Amino acid sequence: xxxxxxxxxxxxxxxxxxxxxxxxxxxxxxxxxxxxxxxxxxxxxxxxxxxxxxxxxxxxxxxxxxxxxxxxxxxxxxxxxxxxxxxxxxxxxxxxxxxxxxxxxxxxxxxxxxxxxxxxxxxxxxxxxxxxxxxxxxxxxxxxxxxxxxxxxxxxxxxxxxxxxxxxxxxxxxxxxxxxxxxxxxxxxxxxxxxxxxxxxxxxxxxxxxxxxxxxxxxxxxxxxxxxxxxxxxxxxxxxxxxxxxxxxxxxxxxxxx
DNA sequence: ATGCCGTGGAAACCACGA
Numbered sequence: 001x002x003x004x005x006x007x008x009x010x011x012x013x014x015x016x017x018x019x020x021x022x023x024x025x026x027x028x029x030x031x032x033x034x035x036x037x038x039x040x041x042x043x044x045x046x047x048x049x050x051x052x053x054x055x056x057x058x059x060x061x062x063x064x065x066x067x068x069x070x071x072x073x074x075x076x077x078x079x080x081x082x083x084x085x086x087x088x089x090x091x092x093x094x095x096x097x098x099x100x101x102x103x104x105x106x107x108x109x110x111x112x113x114x115x116x117x118x119x120x121x122x123x124x125x126x127x128x129x130x131x132x133x134x135x136x137x138x139x140x141x142x143x144x145x146x147x148x149x150x151x152x153x154x155x156x157x158x159x160x161x162x163x164x165x166x167x168x169x170x171x172x173x174x175x176x177x178x179x180x181x182x183x184x185x186x187x188x189x190x191x192x193x194x195x196x197x198x199x200x201x202x203x204x205x206x207x208x209x210x211x212x213x214x215x216x217x218x219x220x221x222x223x224x225x226x227x228x229x230x231x232x233x234x235x236x237x238x239x240x241x242x243x244x245x246x247x248x249x250x251x252x253x254x255x256x257x258x
Numbered sequence: 259a260t261g262c263c264g265t266g267g268a269a270a271c272c273a274c275g276a
Contacts, residue, residue, distance in 0.1 A: 009264075009265070009275080010264080010265050010266070012265095012266090013264085013265060013266080014265095034265095034275085036265065036266060037266090060266085060267085061265090061266055061267065061273085061274085062266085062273090062274070062275090109274085109275060109276060110276095111275085111276065149275095149276075162259080163276095166276075167276080168276060201276075203261085203263080203276070204261090204262095204263040204264060205261075205262050205263045205264095206260095206262070206263095215276075217276080244264095246264095247263085247264080247275085247276080
């Protein structure tokens with residue numbers, strides 16, 4: 001079973017790239033972030049034509065998340081991160097797919113920091129830490145995946161010293177990620193490639209992709225029930241080199257069937 | 259050191275991203 005996460009940065013502007021990637025990489029499940037489209041402008045027909053059954057939570061202009069599956073209709077569990085009914089940003093969707101609970105998330109960027117956007121990020125992170133404890137109490141395999149907007153360690157940043165005051169790398173944000181992981185989650189890509197430089201995001205300008213000036217901010221967190229099932233994983237870097245591409249590259253893992 | 263690029267929406271610029 002192959003599961004992918006991809007921050008598409010606009011699902012309609014990205015549709016040709018998305019469809020080509022789905023065909024070439026052929027994930028069984030794809031978690032998408034930054035749809036940048038309201039519910040009614042999600043390209044449902046094209047996604048279904050590509051062989052995927054989608055659920056999504058759109059929003060006009062910003063945010064928006066989706067789960068696509070070609071191994072059975074996702075059974076939606078949550079379409080918002082619990083803990084704040086006032087939060088109107090579409091950043092979270094959770095479903096059961098083929099016996100696995102999958103949480104697809106788009107954690108706030110948080111810049112500029114400090115400031116209200118950074119406070120929102122820390123608050124969102126705190127809510128995620130609370131909800132993830134409930135997820136860990138489930139007696140089933142669980143995956144949290146998406147754009148966490150956090151580089152967990154210095155290894156995950158091309159120039160760490162330049163990022164220490166940025167909302168993606170500030171000590172309190174890194175601490176929040178490590179606290180979350182310490183609840184009992186495995187950073188799947190880091191487990192597969194300990195000590196290796198792996199990036200999932202490259203800025204559009206300054207030739208960041210060509211210079212390999214990247215960040216690792218798209219992650220897979222797995223609960224203990226999946227520890228023995230992680231077979232493989234990687235970043236589809238070639239997609240970042242395409243025309244009209246997202247600034248993120250897709251990331252994927254492969255799980256052994258039970 | 260920096261939104262220099264890219265997307266979406268509204269309006270021919272602005273908000274926002276990381």
